[in-house]
Amino acid sequence: MHDLRTVRALLGELSEGAGIDHPRAEGEVMHDIHISLGGPVRIIAVGTKKWHFEDHPRCGPVVVDRRGDPIEQPSGASPFWEAVSLWYAQGKRTQEVSDGTWCIWDKPKPLRMRHLGGRHYQLIKDDESALKEPQ
Known part of the structure; x- marks a missing residue:
């Protein structure tokens, strides 16, 4: 499984703010990316x-x-x-x-x-x- 930075590097077009951050546990963040x-x-x-x-x-x-x-x-x-x-x-x-x-x-x-x-x-x-x- 790739982390978010690897996915962004592979796609090349997503900027740092493209994902939607969802707060999870203390200090942990989940990122959503929609690709259609x-x-x-x-x-x-x-x-x-x-x-x-x-x-x-x-x-x-x-x-x-x-x-x-x-x-x-x-x-x-x-x-x-x-x-x-x-x-x-x-x-x-x-x-x-x-x-x-x-x-x-x-x-x-x-x-x-x-x-x-x-x-x-x-x-x-x-x-x-x-x-x-x-x-």
Whole structure:
């Protein structure tokens, strides 16, 4: 186990006042340090718009700029969220390209239904779509 000075030396960026001191027994002090690392930076595209984001294992996607700093998150109606949700649901496929790691996802085809009568409908598969609707 490392003492606080060793941890600070290893991290290099923590200043002497970065930890929170908690009084313990007489003369003994406990230090807390919180370190949160984001996930890998990914790129996802919808049409001509693309977003860089960290895929954080606990916090989910966080949109970042090209340097990896968090920026204002897209609104709830943004196509970013649908794309990321589909990417997660389809197994988080990626492809390494020269400018980064791109997310590979497919927009599902809309389901088509055939009205059978009253409140009865039938889902139509792609190979059945060429069949004529019943009269």
